[in-house]
Amino acid sequence: MPSDFVTAAVGIGGVVVGALGTLLGARMQARGAHAQADATASSAWAQARNTGQNWMASASAHAYANLITDALALEGMIMFMEADFNRSGHPWWRRTWKPLGYDERWDKYADLAANFVHIRYAASVIEMYGGDPVRERPAELVGEADEMRLLARAWILDPSADPPARDEHVQRLREARSRFAAAARQDLHSATRPTS
Numbered sequence: 001m002p003s004d005f006v007t008a009a010v011g012i013g014g015v016v017v018g019a020l021g022t023l024l025g026a027r028m029q030a031r032g033a034h035a036q037a038d039a040t041a042s043s044a045w046a047q048a049r050n051t052g053q054n055w056m057a058s059a060s061a062h063a064y065a066n067l068i069t070d071a072l073a074l075e076g077m078i079m080f081m082e083a084d085f086n087r088s089g090h091p092w093w094r095r096t097w098k099p100l101g102y103d104e105r106w107d108k109y110a111d112l113a114a115n116f117v118h119i120r121y122a123a124s125v126i127e128m129y130g131g132d133p134v135r136e137r138p139a140e141l142v143g144e145a146d147e148m149r150l151l152a153r154a155w156i157l158d159p160s161a162d163p164p165a166r167d168e169h170v171q172r173l174r175e176a177r178s179r180f181a182a183a184a185r186q187d188l189h190s191a192t193r194p195t196s
Helices: 002-086 091-096 102-129 137-157 165-191
Strands: none
Touching: 002 102, 002 137, 002 165, 102 137, 137 165
């Protein structure tokens, strides 16, 4: 009988050791799976962060380009507005074309005002999402553009008025645009550098 008892005890001991081995193996496997899940989550967060940074750089570049092209368009509109409104200073224009009528002048102003709204929208996006070097620059550009919009409105009301300030306003807008473009370049170059 003692040999049956010993055999049973050894069998039970083997089952217990086997069960403990299985539990320890499962625990080690769970730790490995948990470590792998942590590594996967960390990799996913890093990838999401990089994707977000790339999107931000792309959105910023798009907003910067919009602001610069809208400012260029505004410069062009203002440069030709005096000629469109009264053709003064250009005798051959007076002989060839007649000045725009009141409604046509307001149509030109509506185009200019719509362009100004685009400048304001792009500036708002840049002020919210732009990098530190450019956040202050759009306000200066918007201020110059608004002065030009008001100058254009004054020309609509009195197209025969001498626009001596036009060149000064255009020059100030160009300078503000150049300062903004330099800051945008600096921001875009810093955004494309790899981050650790």
